[in-house]
Structure formats: C-alpha cells, structure tokens
Amino acid sequence: MKLGVLTHPVAGNYGGMLQAYAMVKALNDCGYEAYNLEYEPRSFQRRLSHPIKRLKDGLRSFLYRHKLVSTKAKPPFPLALALGKDFRTKYIPSFKIDSPEGTNLQGVDAVVVGSDQVWRRIYAAPMKSLPYFFLGFVPEAVRKASISYAASFGTANWEGNDEETAECARLLSEFKAVSVREKSGVDICRDSLGTQAIQVADPTLLLQKKDYDKLIEAENTYAPEEPFLSAYVLDNKSNIESSLREFAKSANVSLLHLNALTRNISKHLSFPLSVSQWLRFIRDSQYLITDSFHGCVFAIIFNKPFICLGNKKRGTARFDSLLSTYGLQGRLVTELTIENVQAALTAPIDWAAVNAIHEAERERGLQFITSNLSMA
Secondary structure, three states: OEEEEEOOOOOOOHHHHHHHHHHHHHHHHOOOEEEEEEOOOHHHHHHHHOHHHHHHHHHHHHHHHOOOOOOOOOOOHHHHHHHHHHHHHHHOOEEEOEEOOEEOOOOOOEEEEOOOOOOOHHHHHHHOOOHHHHOOOOOHHHHHOOEEOOEOOOOOOOOOOHHHHHHHHHHHOOOOEOEEOOHHHHHHHHHHHOOOOEEOOOHHHHOOHHHHHHHHHOOOOOOOOOOEEEEEOOOOOHHHHHHHHHHHHHHOOEEEEOOOOOOOOOOOOOOOOOHHHHHHHHHOOOEEEEOOHHHHHHHHHOOOOEEEEOOOOOOOHHHHHHHHHOOOHHHEEOOOOHHHHHHHHHOOOOHHHHHHHHHHHHHHHHHHHHHHOOOO
16 A cells, blocks of 8 residues: 655654654555655745845855854754755655646555644644645545544644634545544544544654664764763753753753754764754763653653753643653653752653553554555
C-alpha cells in the first residue's frame, strides 16, 4: 500500500523535522511504502517573491555565516530551508505533490495526516488552508481510505470559523479513522467536528532510542567532555537566561544552547546545527530545560532529567497531555526561578516506569495504524 504523509514543511524546526522522519519510518517499518508529501506553502511563496524580505534574508544569512549575530539567534529563512532540505534528502523518502496542473499524488492509496499542529488554524492558514489539512485536496476515494495519526490542534479550543468548521467536519467524517495527539483533541473532534477520535502518541514516540542513536551515529557529531546543561528554549528572555546561568553555575555544569546557531562549543560544528547534532546534545547532556514539546519528548526518550517551561502563547494543552501520560506533571514549570529549577531537576524520575509507558504507548500507536490501514 502506497501512503503519503501530510504534515507541515520539513524546514528548520527540529521537532517538526523529526516527527516527519519518525512518521514515515514507522510506516515503512510496518511494511507500507510511505513518503512525505512536499508542497509549496503560501508563506514560502510570498517570502521568496518579496524583494525586501529576500534582501533581509540574504543579509541575515551573511551575518549568520560570519558569526556576527547572537549565538541564540533564530536561523535565517534560507538556512532553515536548507537545513530541512538536507535532512529530508538524507533521511525522509519524499515527493512533491504540487504541479502546474494541480495536485499529483503519484498513485498514493491513502494519506496519513499528522502529526504536529496541523489542525491549528493559525499555523495551517500560512501553509495552505485549514481544510487542506483535512484532505480537502484529495479524491474522495483516497480520503475514505485515509487516517489521521496524532494530529494536533495545539490548544484546548477549536479555532476554525463557521465555514471552516462545517467543511472540516464534513471532510473528517469521511476519514477511515481519526487519532489525535492530545486528550483535549478528542474533545474537540467530538464537540466541534462531530467525529469520534482516540488519543495516540506523537510519531517520534513510535520509534525507540536505538533508532535515534543510529541517526546520531550516521554523522560526525560532537559533545563536550565536561557535564553540561542543554537549553532548548524557543522564546528565550533575559529572566530565563539568567535563571539558566544561575542553575548551571550551582550545578557545576556548563550551559549549552541548542538553537540552530550553537557554534561556541566547537569550531567543527556545522551551521545551522544538524538534526543529528541536536539529538546528541540532548542525549549526552546532564539536564535539559526546554519550552518545546519535542524537547520534552526527546528528554523522555533519552531518559534525561528535564524541565518543561510552560508557554501559553504556544499552547500548553500538548504539554499537559504528554506529561500526564507519563506521570511527569511535576516537570512542568510556569514560573522559572532558581528554586523551581533546582526542585524540578533534582526530583527523581522512575525511568523504568516511564520506559514501560513509552513501550505500551508505542505498541498502541502502531496497532492503530496497522488495524486501520490495509497492507494491500
């Protein structure tokens, strides 16, 4: 059976790139012929065709490559695209579905929608449209054979307007099976879209630690010899930075930021920071502090003491759901103080119990896939 995976573009976001990789790999490991579906987002088209933005992107790329910006800076748009393209080319079987004549599915029998926040309106709209991610662009026969896997709304509330709600509900009713990533997503499907859904683990959790070790070992990666604290903070502010430094000093570890411009550790690191290198910094760290959903996921996979910084702007429902599943609610910190950091990071974690839950959730997710997708 030939499958397409529909998610956000593989470009620059480490968690986004890895969930796309994990979804395609898990499906292929189950015996399907799976590919990531590439499309050209509206936001990319507008940015690449805008002369002023292209000039700014070029200037930022120059400053970035010549180490003339902050070590915590977000990578410029062209370099984020290049990072995603490099990772996709190496590790994710893919093909483009956009063509001058319309959509070319290249013989795909069914589509798997997910994961990431594909059903969050504010993220879907710049890409295509909200109904697009409910398979409004595919033939009805393909849609009726398709499923969602761990699709996320990002928040506890449905964001679609009345017109979008009616269209998305109609499209979703034709899916063969529906699964979402958060407990709140089950409620949204039932109450706002009139569809029954079940909760399953993020695609990254369908793989095991050994799978990510292979990604790390596939490239020339590096880690400091001395103990270090990894910080993957997407919305870093001065008060967060001061708390990070204070804890690192008190724990007698160095502080390493895992944003793409991490270059102050070794002159041998590639820029932007590769996905394999990002994974190694998490795996080999003493502690991890993050406000990223997938940062928390990989702390769980690699059994790293971690803190999750609550971020209401990015949506906390996904953190609440993930951490409650693994009995790790105490890792969520909404107010970052040195006392809260020390208390959370030094609290023991029963990793044997966490790993048992991971294995059970992994098997449950794979069972959902194989029971709802034909192998023919």
